[in-house]
Amino acid sequence: MNNREENIDEELPFKGREFLDENYNLHRTTEELSRGGQGIVYKTEDDQLLLKLALLPDNLSADAQEKVLQAKRRRYHNVSLLPVPYGLHLAVPLASLQDEAGYVMEFLQDMEPLQALLDIRMTDDLRELPAWIAQTKNKYQRSKWAHYQRTGGLRRRLEILARTAEILGRLHAKGLVYGDLSPDNIYVSKQLGKNLSKDAGGREQRQNVWLIDADNLCFAMPGQHAEGFFTPGYGAPELVRGESGATFCTDSFSFAVAAFQTLTLQMPFAGRMLAEADDDWDVGEGVLSTEERAWRGELPWLDEPEDRSNADISEGQVLRPLLLAPGLQRLFQQAFGKVGRECPESRPALSVWARELARAADDVVHCEKCGTEYYGGNGLETTCPYCGHQQQAAYLFTAMARQIDGSYGGEPWRFRLPRQGGVLPYRLLQPCGTDEAEADGLSLRVEERHAFLSKEAAREVDVAYAGKVTNGRFHTLRARLDMGKLESGEKFYLWASGKVQRLVIGEKGAV
Incomplete structure (x- = not known):
């Protein structure tokens, strides 16, 4: 998470401490779950509850710290009063803490952040992998697609993203925006193939999704002077440039980035210009680095049809068309293309994302020979693009x-x-x-x-x-x-x- 105005001290020790909430329930923190510029989320001894503890700005006087503390408490309290749809998988504040800026929120067991599906670990373990992955010579690419396969493949990712888009779409229908979406605050079922419900065709469902860390939840705030929080790399260009607060359009952009990364294990603007940039360490004061320009929407995205200056030059680019159904390719172009970067209102709504992701998930076929998943298309008979096996x-x-x-x-x-x-x-x-x-x-x-x-x-x-x-x-x-x-x-x-x-x-x- 990132705030345009605050410089945060991230080293406050909260682990192993006890906190009393407004209802006089005692909570003891255990392990850290996630951390951002605004605070740290901890697990507690009650495995169904989490604590969000705010990080206060450093080098403030005692009076100033108290004012910030009270402001954050009011914010957390106000979030709990927002008209969040009943039953929505969103961990909103259940109770505020008495002596700290923080709150208690609900949490489900056996869940992990979406980021776990994105963190590629180098491996030489080739057991139970499709031959096309095991035979890939480049170790990074081999590890990348081995991780993709072992974390559920294509259909699981589509189902997770469809559920996430549905949650955000229901928030938007109430006039609310999430405000700071990233893979670190999207939580998904940890288990694969165990104790999971079956979908309509008898397949295992893996789409149980919750959003946590909802203290940025608010009504849409267009306008240059509105407050806006974002995670670097996921913030909409107008939010990064300070031209807008959180809106439906900024949520849509953040979701599109997370969706593209989840489906392809690539960032949408990490192309030739970023790969060949040598300005990440020697930019002068007031000069933007290539990465910062990408965040501000000043670079074309990987698949920009009319500007290939930032095209993808990685070895994995040949697989991307196999991972994005035609309907999804159109939505990504609407989100990341020149019009989408410059005109936020042209980006797809979250309800459209939910529909197209569900449509794509239903079209996925599991190859009987190599075990890879791919889009089946319009016929009874399909051919696996990875191993050439035909099945009906x-x-x-x-x-x-x-x-x-x-x-x-x-x-x-x-x-x-x-x-x-x-x-x-x-x-x-x-x-x-x-x-x-x-x-x-x-x-x-x-x-x-x-x-x-x-x-x-x-x-x-x-x-x-x-x-x-x-x-x-x-x-x-x-x-x-x-x-x-x-x-x-x-x-x-x-x-x-x-x-x-x-x-x-x-x-x-x-x-």
């Missing part, structure tokens, strides 16, 4: 929304099911928030080679089915429907009517 899904569902002219089209939403069937998510049938999106919509089960379709959730959506057993006519789906023995290549249709109308085309594969 048992069922492919493609949803399209009704357009203004009455036709069905637009950006398709794809979802695949295995041979034994599974559950189709509600998000395939209707646009919705993440909580609803992860709910069950329809189930398709295979028993003695017959496919059975049934409606899982009592929601405000009507579903009709058309296929071989209905002679191609749409029949309202009321209970369990026997679809018969579906042949390879056979198509059937679902029509969903609720907030919007969607046509879902189902196709049976040869599996």
Whole structure:
């Protein structure tokens, strides 16, 4: 975290101390969880509670320190009064501390910061890795993609980011901004493949996400003289330049940086100009370094189509198109391109990010041969771009929304099911928030080679089915429907009517 005006002493000892909150509950700090320019977050002996302890400016008189202390206490108290949506995964202040500037907040066990997915550790351990990673000659690149694979791969990252965008989008709907987003204050489930719920297709869910350290939460504050906090590298250009306070647009930019880094293990402005810069140590007073210019939005981003002066020159650049679905590539261009840097209002809203990330996650295919994940595209048969293995899904569902002219089209939403069937998510049938999106919509089960379709959730959506057993006519789906023995290549249709109308085309594969 960084404040434009404060110079903070970061060495105040809080570990192992006891603190009394306003409700006379005693808390003892244990290990440090995270640290920033405004304070330190500690775990406590109660594994469901954290303490945020403020760091006060150094070299102040006792009276000045007391004024700062009281100001921070008022800020923490005011945050607790903000209209945060009920049930939102945001660790807001539960109680203020009595004798220190700090507060108590909720915390879930077995979680780690998103930063853990980004910290690359050099390794020679090649066990259980795809051949294309194990055979990579460059040790850093080999370690980088080994870390990517071992921390959940592509789909886990997309699910985490979709959930994060949903949390921020719900805050924005209340007029609130988070204010200082970075991978250090996004917390995700630590476990991989253990005690995790299944998603709509029977896959393990890894998207449990919480935002902590919410003391910068506030109503949107546009304007040059508004206060703004940011983490270096994640702050929006107008925030870094001191031209604005925290707004929906600054949150959107910070999220876009964190999302790009999470999906590609690269920073969006760390291209040729930064790699070849030699001014990080000898810049004169009042002269900006190349890195500082990047933070201020003065450099093109890695994939700027009209200016390749700061293009990516790393060996890993060839993999980036495989990690970013076309819809996500468009959003990153809107966020980081010249227009996005200079016109904050043109950046994608968090609700748009949530939708496109969920759409991308549903299109991910797990290679049966090498274990790498990739985007499946528009066919039943897919080819792994990493090892060349071809495989076919048992069922492919493609949803399209009704357009203004009455036709069905637009950006398709794809979802695949295995041979034994599974559950189709509600998000395939209707646009919705993440909580609803992860709910069950329809189930398709295979028993003695017959496919059975049934409606899982009592929601405000009507579903009709058309296929071989209905002679191609749409029949309202009321209970369990026997679809018969579906042949390879056979198509059937679902029509969903609720907030919007969607046509879902189902196709049976040869599996």
